[in-house]
Amino acid sequence: MSGEPVAVTGLGAVSGFGWGVEELWRGVLSGASAIRDFHRFDHTGYRTHVASEVPDGPALDPEAGGPRLTLADRFALVAAAEALAGARLPERLEGAAAGLFFGSSTGGMFESEQFFAQLVGRPRRAPISLLSAQQPCGPGDAVARAHGVTGPVETIASACASATLALGAALDALRSGEIELALAGGSDSLCRLTFGGFNALRAVDERPCRPFRRERAGMSIGEGAAVLVLESRARAERRGAPVLAWLAGVGASCDAHHMTSPDPQGEGISRAVAAALADAGLAPAAIDFVNLHGTGTPANDSAEARMLARIFGARAPALPATSTKGCVGHFLGAAGAVEALVTVLCLEHGLVHPTPGEGTLDPGLGVDLVVGAPRALPAARRALSTNLAFGGANAACVLLHPEAA
Amino acid sequence: MTRAVVATGLGAVGPWGVGVEALAGCLAQGATRPVVVDRSAGYHAPGGARTALTASGLDLSALVPPASARRMSPPARFAVAALRLALADAGLANADHERTGIVVGTAFGPAFVTEQLLIQLLRQGPEAASPAAFTESVASASAAQMAMAVGARGPNLAITQRETSDLAALAEGARLVATGAAERVLVAAVDEMIPLLHAVLDRFRALARPGADGAEVARPFDRRRDGFLAAEGAAVVVLEAEPDALGRGARPLARLAGVVRGFDASAPAWDWGTGSGPLAATLARGLRRAGVAPGSIDLVVSGASGARRGDRLEAGVLTTLFGQRLPAVVAPKGTVGEPGGAHLAAALLAASGRAIGPTRGFEEPDPELGLRPSVAEKLPAPRRTLVSALASGGAATWVVLDAPEPSPARAV
Known part of the structure; x- marks a missing residue:
């Protein structure tokens, strides 16, 4: 039931490490974490005071690109422009059979919160311009608008699995011939709703998150955007595009088990990985390393360890694994995009980045987590990236080295 | 596959x-x-x-x-x-x-x-x-x-x-x-x-x-x-x-004969744009890919809702695609509003041969639009229905639904 792989020809990213793919790559290789004190909003009274915040940059100037753009729009626009330039594509895509598939959890919620705060105080003065791109589709629509996309434009809002599901929708649209080129990715900004919600769930760690450590106590929220340019093999070859990697497969499943807790046996995510x-x-034997969802919550990391055992059997304890969330926090609706993007870089460089986090590896999990320094895997050709979301939605994708397809 | x-x-x-x-x-x-x-x-x-x-x-x-x-x-x-x-x-x-x-x-x-x-x-x-x-x-x-x-x-x-x-x-x-x-x-x-x-x-x-x-x-x-x-x-x-x-002996309500998706980059984040020409071209291309001739469509269940610019864009797309041969157009949102799923449900009902009533609220044609929706209480059951939904912000989806085959014993 397999299908053709599609080429990854461009990458763009905005993260707590800065505005660009190079900043992100240097950051994740450094072994340091971008999760720290942050200033986006007052976090007095919350359980934690750390998050991964995108540093100031020219694109955050209110006048840049128009005052109605939200933070999440701005992250997405910068990432998309970088991805298109890297793919040696024009800024405008009217002439291409192009589509856009994004993941976002909250879109312009940060701005909506400002509107709402004014609405409950002085309703007549609350400026509705703050809401002009409130919904999760705001960032994706903004990118499609900026680049003249004429084909399918779709935002998936399935919490933390959104962007991987968007990669799947893009992959099928390319395979079916509906489009030849896709911008696939996601964007989310820090907001009180998400920060406060995970705070209320007691799912946040006071310290920067510690994926797969014995001491792990929850997640760290991040923000940013990641965009991958995907092209059909025919189109990439026709124009001699730089092929950075191949997106070879996406699978999805649902636990149908619980709103917040993953199936403790990892059965649901295992079915997504198998798909x-x-x-x-x-x-499974073809996979050389795994970029795990690795939020740092006790339940997630344990379910993923069970998944590794189910899928990879005796090989699981020796399968190199990493969690990008230890570096840049949880990008929520964009998590699958930044993690797929980092997986492409790991394949390209033959290096798996380390997972920051205090403490010692949880011996009960049996995960070969890369820690401390990057691990050289020059022969790595195939990698897996996983995401698990609220409501038991699971998604996974398989990426290949340029020479492996 | x-x-x-x-x-x-x-x-x-x-x-x-x-x-x-x-x-x-x-x-x-x-x-x-x-x-x-x-x-x-x-x-x-x-x-x-x-x-x-x-x-x-x-x-x-x-x-x-x-x-x-x-x-x-x-x-x-x-x-x-x-x-x-x-x-x-x-x-x-x-x-x-x-x-x-x-x-x-x-x-x-x-x-x-x-x-x-x-x-x-x-x-x-x-x-x-x-x-x-x-x-x-x-x-x-x-x-x-x-x-x-x-x-x-x-x-x-x-x-x-x-x-x-x-x-x-x-x-x-x-x-x-x-x-x-x-x-x-x-x-x-x-x-x-x-x-x-x-x-x-x-x-x-x-x-x-x-x-x-x-x-x-x-x-x-x-x-x-x-x-x-x-x-x-x-x-x-x-x-x-x-x-x-x-x-399993099920009786289909409709068969999906085509899906077309497009985007109007002229739309601002909070409203509809004016790109009816490019949208119509995307729709025409998508229908061709699906093997659906516009002339084979005998009903449009339109997402027009009474929105000032949204309906203008919708009319522009439909008149560009169909020219002088516009099939009957019904806009159920005049009755049931939006959002909440009633447009989708009405489209399935119509495609399966059920009456969905006239376009309520329509009385005076808009000379700018060049399109009059159907106000007939009952239209003949369609063989092929085009369902449309244009979103503020720019996204658009069209689905073509074919009436169920009269006999289920159809060769595949």
């Missing part, structure tokens, strides 16, 4:  | 009642009961729209037992109720859903719990925030509740694409069935209308304003149109591969 492998036409 | 996709079940709940028959009755008779929206929170600007088509009084307890309903946001309750009805309609009430996918389209997501959470966080402080409100506030909460209600363990996703969320969800559901990623997909279009959302939409001048007689009327394609009727509810469509459906 992604089948879609890519690969056996 | 792709498989032909058919719709085999439909369920809906909304302001007009519980079940597709109630919706059909409402569409036929135009009997809607707008409710005056509570303005006590002070969110509304003075004047403006006063009413909405709400479903808060519905008794859904037979479909969603109170013990589970109390854990759900209002839109999740609508969606699960419509899901039960759709599965019964498809003859799948007791089916196994190990490989069933769920795709939800929602314009605004769970607005009520989101508002509650914002009040808690911004006015009362972080300690006041309810963890349950947070988990129910995500746009995909309805998709999760639907999955848990029936044990649907296939792909599960939610799409938010404003006014085209419903058809975008149908398109993704069809994709998952066509590729075999899911055995069947339960597609939901669901939204709720709360005072905050009503007030915000009205501040954007999106809603129909009271006329001389005080009534707020959505007037699709009418010269005097000034906005849509705010509504809520849910519709669920069961999608299956055609051979599976015929193999």
Whole structure:
């Protein structure tokens, strides 16, 4: 039941490490974390005072690109422009059979909160311009608008699995011939709703998150955007595009178990991984390393460890694994995008980045987490990236080295 | 590999009642009961729209037992109720859903719990925030509740694409069935209308304003149109591969003959654009790919809602595509408003041969549009229906639905 892989020809990212892919890559390799004190809003009274915040940059100037753009729009626009330039594509895509598939959890919620705060105080003065791009589709629509996309434009808002599901929708649209080129990714900004919600769930760590450590006590929220340019093999070859990697398969499933807790046996995410492998036409043995969801919550990391054992069997304890969330926090609706993007870079450089986090590896999990320094895997050709979301939605994708397809 | 996709079940709940028959009755008779929206929170600007088509009084307890309903946001309750009805309609009430996918389209997501959470966080402080409100506030909460209600363990996703969320969800559901990623997909279009959302939409001048007689009327394609009727509810469509459906003796409501998606980059974030030419070109190209000749379409179920610029864009696309040979165009949102799934449900009803009534609210043609919607009480059953939904912000989805084959013993 496998399908053709599609080429990844451009990458763009905005993260707590800065405005660009190079900043992100240097950051994740450094072993340091971008999770720290932050200033986006007053966080007095919350359980934690750390998050991964995108540093100031020219694109945050209210006049840049128009005053109605939200933070999440701005992250997405910068990432998309970088991805298109890297792919050696024009800024305008009217002439291409192009689509856009994004993930976002809250879109312009940060701005909506400002509107709402004014609305409950002085309703007549609350400026509705703050709400002009409130919904999760705001960032994706802004990118499609900026680049003249004429094909399908769709934002998936399935919490933390959104962007991986968007990669799947893009992959199928390319395979079916509906489009030849896709901007796939996601964007989310820090906001009180998400920060406060996870705070209320007691799912946040006071310290920067510690994925797969014995001491892990929850997640750290991040923000940013990641965009991948995807092209059909025919189009990429026709124009001699730089092929950075191949997106070979995406799989999805639902636990149908609980609103917040993953199936403790990791059965749901295992079915998503199995579906992604089948879609890519690969056996588990072909996978060289894994970029795990790795939020740092006790339940998530344990469910993922069970998944590794289910899928990879005896090989699981020796399968290199990493969690990008230890570096840049949880990008929520964009998590799958930044993690797929980092996985592409790991394949390209033959290096798996380390997962920051205090404490010692949880021996009960049996995960071969890369820590301290990057691990050289020059022969790595195939990698897996996983995401698990609220409501039991799971998604996984398989990425290949340029020479592996 | 792709498989032909058919719709085999439909369920809906909304302001007009519980079940597709109630919706059909409402569409036929135009009997809607707008409710005056509570303005006590002070969110509304003075004047403006006063009413909405709400479903808060519905008794859904037979479909969603109170013990589970109390854990759900209002839109999740609508969606699960419509899901039960759709599965019964498809003859799948007791089916196994190990490989069933769920795709939800929602314009605004769970607005009520989101508002509650914002009040808690911004006015009362972080300690006041309810963890349950947070988990129910995500746009995909309805998709999760639907999955848990029936044990649907296939792909599960939610799409938010404003006014085209419903058809975008149908398109993704069809994709998952066509590729075999899911055995069947339960597609939901669901939204709720709360005072905050009503007030915000009205501040954007999106809603129909009271006329001389005080009534707020959505007037699709009418010269005097000034906005849509705010509504809520849910519709669920069961999608299956055609051979599976015929193999189990199901009677399809319609067959998906094509899906076309496009984007109008001229649209601002908060309104419709003016790119009817490029959109029509995208639609024409997509129909060609699907092997659908525009001349074979004999009904358009239009997403026109009474929105000033939205309806102009819709008219521009349809007149460009069809030229002088425009088929009958019906805009059910003149009766049932939006969002809330009724457009999707009405489209399925129409494609399966049921009457969906005239375009209510339309009286005076708009000379700028060059399009008059059908006001006939009953049109001949269509063989091929084009369903449209253009979203503010730029996204567009069209779906072509073919009438079910007269004989189920059709060679594949």
